[in-house]
Amino acid sequence: MDMLAGELTTLAFCWRVERRDGVAIGLTSHDRDLAIDGLRHRAAPGMTPSAVRREIGLGPDTMDVAGALTADAIGAADLLAGRWDGARVTLFAVDWTGAPGRVALGEGTIGAVSLTAGQFTAELKGPAAALARAVTEPCAPECRAELGDRRCRVPMAGRRRFARVVSVAGPAVTVDAGEPSPNAYGDGRLRWIGGANAGLESAVLGSAGAAVTLRAPPAFMVEPGALVELVEGCDKRLATCAGRFGNALNFRGEPYLPGVDLLTRYPGQ
Structure with missing residues (x-):
């Protein structure tokens, strides 16, 4: 790209963060604000991305973003309260002089967040991280469905x-x-x-x-x-599902399946 061809580059890192409640903010490592795609990216010189590892296979990409906490962008209280959990983050580089084009560096959702002495580090989970989840659900006496979801089917309109x-x-x-x-x-x-x-x-x-x-x-x-x-709510027990909701037909658990305690019981008891 032209922005990388010269002897002196004028690159700035940019982040677009979209929370699950619809709030979107833009941040940049440049020393002044940048307007990109109609969103004002505020100057945040303390924001730095770690080395981004991208793999050809299906292995999950990993990336950390670190920076200083600022009251008008991302505050410690909001991070601890969970406002930014699961927020979608897009990281890219642009030419701060206004030349067209950009370099995509990665995207993902905010995972683990750590706070230390006014600094935060957020882990970004790429799309391939979903492949690391278990394919099948473990057996358990409790129901694995959530009250009112498509597997439970209990109507929530009056609840x-x-x-x-x-x-x-x-x-x-x-x-x-x-x-x-x-x-x-x-x-x-x-x-x-x-x-x-x-x-x-x-x-x-x-x-x-x-x-x-x-x-x-x-x-x-x-x-x-x-x-x-x-x-x-529901305590996910079969007795509650049948007695309170009349929904035992959709119970997603194995209440009568013997557990590992069966192997440790004393003979004769």
């Missing part, structure tokens, strides 16, 4: 409810609506719609009336009156 937060004390959240049945939201999800946690989801440990216990406290401070969506 999602909106509520307002009354108070929060650590992982304990009190809302202004009760539950349709005892522990209906246990093993379910609480999706934050309003407030500082908007767009995040919290796993629910259990519920009792208007009290909902999360598996971990909210990532950010919650103001009373914040809007949330409560989604019912």
